[in-house]
């Protein structure tokens with residue numbers, strides 16, 4: 001019989017560079033006495049990311065949400081935008097803050113990303129863009145979405161908050177569509193404490209985004225647009241630069257964890273493993289979402305979520321409730337009954353996965369899941 005973990009196991013835990021290394025980096029910030037406003041570390045970080053993503057069409061922000069808000073503003077997106085209900089609320093909030101009407105359509109059941117057929121059916125004369133999410137780091141059906149966007153003259157924007165370092169046919173995922181937003185929040189697989197990044201096809205947008213994140217200042221006394229404050233600071237850049245060096249290790253460890261979960265949980269009735277990624281995709285192992293089949297498992301997803309807490313294991317129900325079911329969006333009407341999204345929201349549990357989670361602990365989590373399943377049946 002499995003025993004509870006001595007210390008709580010959360011769904012994620014941020015990678016931290018060795019403290020001595022970070023302290024060493026802090027000395028440079030102290031020497032510069034330059035803490036924010038496009039300081040030397042932010043500039044260096046921007047160059048490092050440009051190399052990493054093979055593009056200069058890149059802009060850094062203090063978080064992903066403001067990056068997305070500024071993206072929509074800078075691209076002058078208006079009217080209606082077709083988007084997914086199966087995401088973190090910030091995707092929808094960014095539309096709302098730009099006075100854009102979100103039009104929710106269903107996801108496809110394989111990778112939980114926006115269903116292109118549903119997108120096409122929801123286009124109206126007011127539609128200006130598609131905002132899709134590479135949920136869990138699984139790439140969207142990008143070819144079909146790009147085709148729809150081209151035929152209907154719509155912008156194609158990706159919330160790639162989960163997809164840092166994912167590659168599609170050898171190319172960084174940010175090269176898909178017109179623009180992608182990445183989040184470097186501490187709960188993501190790669191982080192800069194808090195942080196965000198846009199990568200985009202039209203290099204002409206860079207200036208606009210740089211203005212918008214810095215109050216619209218174009219010079220000492222010149223303000224060219226009503227911008228906001230969304231600048232990344234030097235401490236974030238230092239963290240981001242240092243964590244970047246460990247990225248291969250972070251992803252390799254997550255991959256091993258994911259493989260052990262797959263090998264062990266395949267035998268547990270009622271646990272449906274995450275789908276394999278499509279051929280040609282280099283995955284980042286950002287999340288490990290399993291679907292719970294209540295009948296076969298013997299408990300509902302919510303009952304399992306609770307049962308695991310008794311063993312000091314804290315899973316997350318990403319994404320429950322669905323965004324359209326939150327009080328602030330409930331009054332929005334939508335045609336699509338969102339059947340697939342509702343089923344996913346009711347059945348998915350994301351299991352702990354982070355670079356410092358030992359394989360012994362993963363095995364113990366699997367034992368606990370097996371035990372709970374067996375006890376539920378008897």
Ligand SMILES: *Cc1c(COP(=O)(O)O)cnc(C)c1O
Pocket residue numbers: 063064065066087088090091133159161162182183184185194195196
């Ligand atoms: C984390 C996240 C965001 C918001 O990013 P922040 O950097 O936390 O502002 C947006 N969309 C999705 C899908 C996310 O997971």
